[in-house]
Structures are given as structure tokens and as C-alpha cells.
Amino acid sequence: MPLLDEHARAAALDALPDAIVLVDGQARIVPGNRRAEELFAAEPGDEGPRAQTVETNRRTVSAFHATSSPAHAGDAARKIVLVDPNDGTDLVFEVLEAPLPAPGHDRAIDVLVLRDVTDLEATERELETQLDRSIVAERHARSERERLRTFIDHAAVPIVVSDRHGGIELMNREAERLLTPRPGTTRAAPHLHDIDANHAALTGCVADLLQHARTRGEARLSLVDPDEARELTALAVSTKIFDERGDTVAVVSVLHDLTHEIANRELARTTGELTMRNTQLEEEHTALARASRLKSEFLATMSHELRTPIHAVLGYNSLLRNGLFGELSDRQGDALDRMRGAAEHLLTLVNDVLDLSRVEAGKLSLNPTDIDWASFVEGLSESIRPLAASKSLAYTAEVDAGVPSIWTDEMRLRQVLLNLLTNAVKFTDAGSVELRVGQAPGSERVRIDVTDTGIGIEEAHLATIFDEFTQVDQTSTREHGGAGLGLPISRRLIRVMGGSLTVRSTPGEGSTFRVELPPSPPTGRERPASSPADHVGASA
Ligand code: ADP
Numbered sequence: 364m365p366l367l368d369e370h371a372r373a374a375a376l377d378a379l380p381d382a383i384v385l386v387d388g389q390a391r392i393v394p395g396n397r398r399a400e401e402l403f404a405a406e407p408g409d410e411g412p413r414a415q416t417v418e419t420n421r422r423t424v425s426a427f428h429a430t431s432s433p434a435h436a437g438d439a440a441r442k443i444v445l446v447d448p449n450d451g452t453d454l455v456f457e458v459l460e461a462p463l464p465a466p467g468h469d470r471a472i473d474v475l476v477l478r479d480v481t482d483l484e485a486t487e488r489e490l491e492t493q494l495d496r497s498i499v500a501e502r503h504a505r506s507e508r509e510r511l512r513t514f515i516d517h518a519a520v521p522i523v524v525s526d527r528h529g530g531i532e533l534m535n536r537e538a539e540r541l542l543t544p545r546p547g548t549t550r551a552a553p554h555l556h557d558i559d560a561n562h563a564a565l566t567g568c569v570a571d572l573l574q575h576a577r578t579r580g581e582a583r584l585s586l587v588d589p590d591e592a593r594e595l596t597a598l599a600v601s602t603k604i605f606d607e608r609g610d611t612v613a614v615v616s617v618l619h620d621l622t623h624e625i626a627n628r629e630l631a632r633t634t635g636e637l638t639m640r641n642t643q644l645e646e647e648h649t650a651l652a653r654a655s656r657l658k659s660e661f662l663a664t665m666s667h668e669l670r671t672p673i674h675a676v677l678g679y680n681s682l683l684r685n686g687l688f689g690e691l692s693d694r695q696g697d698a699l700d701r702m703r704g705a706a707e708h709l710l711t712l713v714n715d716v717l718d719l720s721r722v723e724a725g726k727l728s729l730n731p732t733d734i735d736w737a738s739f740v741e742g743l744s745e746s747i748r749p750l751a752a753s754k755s756l757a758y759t760a761e762v763d764a765g766v767p768s769i770w771t772d773e774m775r776l777r778q779v780l781l782n783l784l785t786n787a788v789k790f791t792d793a794g795s796v797e798l799r800v801g802q803a804p805g806s807e808r809v810r811i812d813v814t815d816t817g818i819g820i821e822e823a824h825l826a827t828i829f830d831e832f833t834q835v836d837q838t839s840t841r842e843h844g845g846a847g848l849g850l851p852i853s854r855r856l857i858r859v860m861g862g863s864l865t866v867r868s869t870p871g872e873g874s875t876f877r878v879e880l881p882p883s884p885p886t887g888r889e890r891p892a893s894s895p896a897d898h899v900g901a902s903a
Contacts, residue, residue, distance in 0.1 A: 382456070382477040385463070386428045392421045395474070402445060402477075416448040428473065431460055443477070455484045508533075521597075521618040527611050529570045538618070541586060554589035561586045565599060569614050572601045579603070584618070596621045655723070662720035669717070673710045677703065715848040719831065722855040729772040729859065729884050736762045736800050743777060743798065747784045754788060757795035766802050769809050770883040775856045779864070782849040783813040783876045791817030794873070803879055808862070811878040819870040828866070829854045861885040 376383055376396035383395030384403065394400040403421050405414040427443050443456050456477040463472045512533070515522040521538035525531050534542060541561045544554075564584045572580040584597045601616040662669075680703045682688065684696065691699070721727040744760045751758035780798070787796040794816030803810045820828060831851045854864045861881045868874035 380479060382479075384424060384475040384477065386424075386473045386475060388472070390425050390428065392424055399477075402448065405448075412451070413448045416446045416451065420445045420448070424475065424477075427458065428460075428475065442480070445477075453481070454479055455481045518617075520620070523565060523569075523616045523618075525566070525569045525614045525616065527573070527613065529566055529573055529614070531566070532613065540590065541588070541618070554592070557587035557589045557592070561589075565616060565618075568599050569601055569616060572603065572614060573611065583621070586618075594622075596625060659720040659724035660726075662717055662724075669713050670710065673706055673713065676706045677710070680706065712848075715852055718852050719848060719855065722852070722859060727856075727859055729886075730774065731770050731772050731884055733768045733770055734773055734776070735768065736766055739773065739777070740798065740800060743780055743784065746781060747788065747796070747798075750785065750788045751796055754792070756788060756791055756793070758797070759795065760798040761800070763799070763801035766800055766809060767807070767882065769880055771860050771880055772884070775860065776878075776880070779853040779856055779878065780811065780813065782853050783878075786849060787813050787815035787817065787874070787876075791815040791873070807882050808879045809882075811880075812875050813877075814873065814875040816873040819872055819874055820866070820868040821870050825866060825868060829864075859884070 373396075377398075379396055380398065381396075382399035382402050384399050385393040385395050387393065392403055394403045403417055403424070405417040423443060423445055427441075431441075441458050443458050445454050445456060446452070447454050457480050459476040459478070461474050461476075463474050512535075515524075515533075515535040518535055519537065521541055522535045523531055523538045523542070524533040531542070542558060542565065544558055561584075564586060568580065568582040568584065571582070580601045582599045582601075584599050586595050586597050587593070588595050598619045598621055599616050600619065601614050603611045604613040604615060606612045680699055683691070684699050684703070718727070740760050740762055744758070748758055784796065784798060796816075797812070797814045799812045799814070801810050801812075802808070829850050831848060850864075857864045857878055857880070861884045863877075863879050865877050865879075866874060867877070
């Protein structure tokens with residue numbers, strides 16, 4: 364007995380969702396199960412749209428079958444589009460063809476199995492569309508990401524994007540320099556430690572922000588620039604990025620280098636302090652200049668008041684000494700002489716101070732006359748010769764031939780030269796003191812040199828001896844008297860006369876003080892036109 368009878372086989376075929384169609388040798392379509400009947404069989408006498416659809420379906424299958432050849436048998440399924448006779452919608456079928464052995468027929472009967480893949484097809488299409496869409500979206504996202512990368516790469520400050528767990532997702536070149544090792548770096552590279560420390564500092568502050576509800580955080584980080592091994596202070600400003608549901612998706616951190624700012628602030632502070640100090644100094648300088656001018660004016664106007672009592676002391680001293688008030692013992696006479704010496708010294712000092720003050724206050728007026736060098740030098744020599752002789756020094760005074768007479772203040776010039784000559788004698792223990800008047804080469808200025816073979820002056824002191832109250836030997840036990848005013852006064856007087864006073868000296872060998880004067884002073888009384896301009900001096 365067969366396993367299944369004819370009825371059961373037909374029922375099994377009808378239960379299939381696929382349509383089974385037989386195509387005979389005359390290309391007639393014979394539905395092989397219920398689904399095939401639904402598609403290809405019409406009720407007898409039906410001529411409505413259903414019958415037409417069935418007819419179209421038959422033709423489609425015939426045409427399809429006609430184009431297939433035995434060679435296609437067993438091929439992968441081909442597709443065919445039919446119309447659902449019930450609702451007119453398109454149905455897509457995959458068709459499998461197989462020939463049935465039909466003994467007695469000259470052409471074999473073919474079996475066509477039509478599998479409805481309409482839904483599958485639609486799903487496939489849907490999937491394809493979605494795939495296309497996601498490709499486009501992916502491409503868009505990629506280009507957005509590229510754009511963002513280019514943008515942050517061009518930012519001059521380090522920018523880091525971290526994910527919602529704090530892991531670094533994206534960073535620009537500046538950040539890479541600080542936070543990632545250079546390509547090819549070995550684990551032993553010295554800057555690796557700095558990079559690790561930088562990394563830990565940044566991720567630490569991002570993690571801190573993620574733990575809290577706030578949207579933005581700022582932290583000062585001490586980092587190291589691994590390229591320059593330079594410490595830098597950075598301000599990390601981190602901001603949370605939220606999705607549409609309000610969940611944190613990323614944290615963007617921007618690092619601002621504060622090193623320059625700190626340095627600039629420091630510089631600004633120092634500049635400010637300097638400006639303040641400068642202003643203070645200027646004020647002090649103005650106050651000092653004012654005080655100095657007041658002092659000079661005071662002293663210059665007080666000259667009479669200062670000198671009068673000294674003159675009185677000297678006058679009474681001389682009356683006493685001359686016995687006007689009675690006979691004096693020898694001891695009393697000695698005491699009076701010492702008193703006179705002290706008073707005269709005081710008068711010289713007061714005169715010096717007053718001269719200096721007058722020059723400083725601009726109150727010194729010159730009294731120029733024509734200088735007759737021969738008699739002028741002789742006058743000086745008369746005062747100096749006895750002094751030099753007392754120290755057994757040779758003294759010579761010479762006026763070169765052809766030295767022109769000049770128009771200047773003779774009394775002031777004598778004062779200066781007497782000071783230079785007495786200094787020369789004072790600071791010379793052996794040898795000579797020489798005074799020489801000549802003409803400066805290639806100039807109409809007259810040159811007067813006072814040269815000695817004395818102790819000389821150290822290089823370091825040459826610049827200061829022209830300052831007021833300066834003496835090279837400042838000790839209380841110094842050998843030579845004086846107040847350190849002679850040279851400063853001399854230089855100022857010579858300058859008022861339009862000339863210069865300079866010195867050259869070798870310690871242990873001697874010094875030369877040189878005065879140079881113009882034919883006439885820059886200001887003051889004009890030289891009368893008739894005055895003899897050239898006076899030839901002679902040796903003194
Ligand atoms: P002082 O009245 O003390 O001599 P000066 O102003 O004339 O004052 O001289 C200042 C200082 O310069 C002197 O104390 C001395 O140290 C130095 N000096 C001046 N002239 C000479 C010189 N011819 N040789 C060596 N030292 C000199």
C-alpha cells in the first residue's frame with residue numbers, strides 16, 4: 364500500500380504556500396495546487412477583472428517559460444512579477460523549474476515552483492534603503508568629524524574631547540603634543556614621564572567634572588611641555604556636552620597656557636613698581652635740586668654775614684697783637700697767632716664755599732681783562748717760589764713764544780692756578796714743580812700746564828677729585844690739610860670762563876693739571892675792539 368494516497372498528496376500540495384504550475388509540451392499552464400489555482404484559474408464564464416488578471420498571469424508565466432531553456436534547469440531561482448487577482452497588487456515570485464519525465468510525450472512537462480517573495484523583497488528593499496540612509500548618515504558624520512578635527516587642529520590651544528566615561532576620544536595636535544608620546548618613542552624616553560603626568564592631570568579634572576552635576580569646570584593644572592621640558596601652568600576649562608535626552612555624551616576641555624599671562628602680570632607689576640620708583644626719584648631729584656639751589660642762594664646772599672664776623676675776629680686779633688690793649692706775654696702772643704691762623708683758614712674756607720655757591724647759583728660774574736702773560740706768571744711765581752723752596756723743590760715757570768693774550772677774569776684765573784700750584788707743592792716731596800703757558804696745537808685756545816713730580820693720583824680717584832669735599836686720603840691722620848674744595852671750585856670757575864680743567868697722573872711719578880681757555884669767555888663783558896689781541900709773553 365502506498366504511503367500516501369492520491370488525495371493526501373493533493374492535500375499536501377494544496378497546503379503549500381508556493382504555487383505549483385505544470386507547463387506541458389504545448390505551453391499550456393496547468394495549476395498544480397490551490398495557490399496556483401488562485402493565481403491562474405478563473406471560474407468558467409467569469410470575464411471580470413479577476414479573469415483578466417488570471418489571463419495576464421498565465422501569459423506572463425508562458426512568456427517566462429518560453430524564454431527559459433533546459434539549460435536553465437536547476438539554475439538559481441529567477442524572479443517573476445504577477446498580479447494578485449484578489450486585490451490587484453503586485454506579487455514577486457522566485458521561480459524554480461524542473462522537467463518532469465513524461466513517457467509517451469514528445470516534449471517533457473515542466474514543473475514550476477513559484478515562491479512568493481513579495482514581503483521578502485519589500486523587506487530587502489527597506490533594508491537597502493536603510494543601508495543607503497545609514498551610509499549617507501555615516502558619511503555625513505565622518506565629514507562632520509573631519510570638519511571638527513580640522514577646526515580643533517587649527518586652534519592654537521590644546522583641545523581634548525573625552526567620552527562620557529572620561530576616556531580621551533579626540534584631541535588636536537597641540538593636545539597630542541602634551542598628552543601622547545611622539546611616534547617611535549620607546550618606553551624609556553625621558554619625556555614619557557611628563558606626558559603620563561600631563562595625561563593624569565587632565566583626565567583627573569575631567570573625571571571630577573563627570574562626578575558632579577555642574578556643566579562646566581575650571582582647574583589650574585601644572586603641566587610640563589615635553590618638547591621643551593618647560594613647566595607650564597594651564598587653565599583647563601571643561602564643558603559637558605548633552606544628547607537630546609539630557610545625558611552627558613562627551614566633555615570638551617580647552618587648555619589655556621597661563622605661563623605667559625603670569626610672566627606678563629609679573630612684568631606689568633615690575634614695570635609699575637619701576638614707574639612708581641622713577642616718579643619718586645624724579646620728585647626726590649626735583650626736591651634735591653630745589654634744596655641745592657636754595658642752599659646756594661642762601662650762602663651767596665649770606666656771604667657778607669659770614670665774612671664780617673671773621674674780619675672782626677681778625678681785626679681785634681691784630682689790635683691785641685699790636686699791644687693796643689696792653690702788654691702781652693710771649694705765651695699770650697703765641698695763642699693770638701694761632702687764633703689768627705685759625706681765623707684765616709676759616710675765612711679761606713668760607714670764601715671757597717661762597718665761590719662754589721655763587722657759581723652754582725649762577726651768580727658769579729666775570730671781570731675780564733687782557734692777560735699779560737709775562738707779568739701774570741711772574742706774579743704767581745712770587746707766591747709759589749718761597750713755598751717750593753721751603754720743601755727744596757725746583758720751581759720753573761715758562762711762557763712759550765707767541766702765546767696770544769686772552770680776554771678773561773685775571774683774578775679768577777690766578778685763584779685757580781694758585782690752587783693748582785700749591786697742591787703741586789703740597790703733594791710733592793722731591794723733584795720739581797713746573798708752570799708752563801703755551802698754545803693748544805691747532806687751536807686758538809691757551810694751554811696752561813702745572814706739572815709736578817709728586818705722589819700722583821690713582822686712576823680710581825682721578826674722576827672724583829673734582830667732586831666737592833673729596834680728598835684721596837680721607838683718613839683723619841692724613842698728612843696734608845685742605846677741605847677738598849680747591850679742585851671743584853677751580854673746574855667750575857674755568858668752565859664759567861669757557862675753558863676746561865683736566866688731569867693726567869701716574870702714581871709715584873707725578874701729575875699734570877691742564878687748563879685750556881678760549882680767547883674770551885662765552886658770556887660777560889665784550890672785549891673792547893681796540894684791545895691788543897696778541898700779546899707775546901716771555902719766560903718768567
Ligand atoms: P684740598 O684742598 O684737599 O687739596 P683739592 O680739591 O685741591 O682739595 O684736591 C683734592 C684732592 O686731590 C687732594 O686732597 C689730593 O688728594 C688730590 N690732589 C690734588 N692735587 C694733587 C697733586 N698735584 N698731586 C697729588 N694729589 C693731588
